[in-house]
Amino acid sequence: MIVADRKPLSEIQDMIKGRDNILIIGCKGCVTVCNVGGLKEVRILASSLRIAAKKEGYSLKVDEKVLERQCDPEYIEQVKSTIHDYDAVISMACGVGPQFLSEAYPDQKFFPAVNTTFFGGAVSHGIWEERCAGCGTCVIHYFDGMCPVARCSKSLLNGPCGGSNKGKCEISKDVNCIWDMIVKKKIEQDRLNDLLNFMPAKDWRTARDGGPRTSRREELIQ
Ligand code: SF4
Numbered sequence: 001m002i003v004a005d006r007k008p009l010s011e012i013q014d015m016i017k018g019r020d021n022i023l024i025i026g027c028k029g030c031v032t033v034c035n036v037g038g039l040k041e042v043r044i045l046a047s048s049l050r051i052a053a054k055k056e057g058y059s060l061k062v063d064e065k066v067l068e069r070q071c072d073p074e075y076i077e078q079v080k081s082t083i084h085d086y087d088a089v090i091s092m093a094c095g096v097g098p099q100f101l102s103e104a105y106p107d108q109k110f111f112p113a114v115n116t117t118f119f120g121g122a123v124s125h126g127i128w129e130e131r132c133a134g135c136g137t138c139v140i141h142y143f144d145g146m147c148p149v150a151r152c153s154k155s156l157l158n159g160p161c162g163g164s165n166k167g168k169c170e171i172s173k174d175v176n177c178i179w180d181m182i183v184k185k186k187i188e189q190d191r192l193n194d195l196l197n198f199m200p201a202k203d204w205r206t207a208r209d210g211g212p213r214t215s216r217r218e219e220l221i222q
């Protein structure tokens, strides 16, 4: 899923400064799963903004709405009749949400309430880790299901750099060296020779380096 973090309240307050009638739109997709932009978080942000406004002595009306997804025009359509009732709209979806909203309603103003960070999952309650960088050509079958593109700080494909130390990456003792994990698993399974197969330079054109990407599924296009 896409993982995100809520922006600090002060940053969101700055964005909507001077506006007194706001709609907050959450999303029931990834941001609900990572506890950042679902119904509960929409309510918390709405209450926090109202309380902060009251404390600072100005009036702020904040309405709340949660869409099934903000990355799908079918659901974006559901706010068509009310979207212009507000001075501005705060989106609590990943970065896709406010962009889809802006494209659908170009004369409304949309603000992002979250910082979208990575594709990953929960490794324990309240902790999410990155697993995929969306490179467009998956190669994890060469590495026993571990991704050095996303999880090696240098995206190395032919073994660790010289900085790997006791299982940790040289950038921080809090970051595991994925290459240490790959090598250990190959040794455990007596398949270290797999790593003698040289990985040629990766074609990064399928990743972000090739510019904005489009995925076409001809069988779905009418
Ligand atoms: S190889 Fe690419 S697509 Fe596969 S997990 Fe890593 S970044 Fe994601």
Ligand code: SF4
Pocket: 151, 152, 153, 154, 155, 156, 159, 160, 161, 162, 163, 164, 165, 168, 169, 170, 171, 176, 177, 178, 179, 180
């Ligand atoms: S220490 Fe490991 S994870 Fe960090 S950059 Fe080097 S090989 Fe990659």
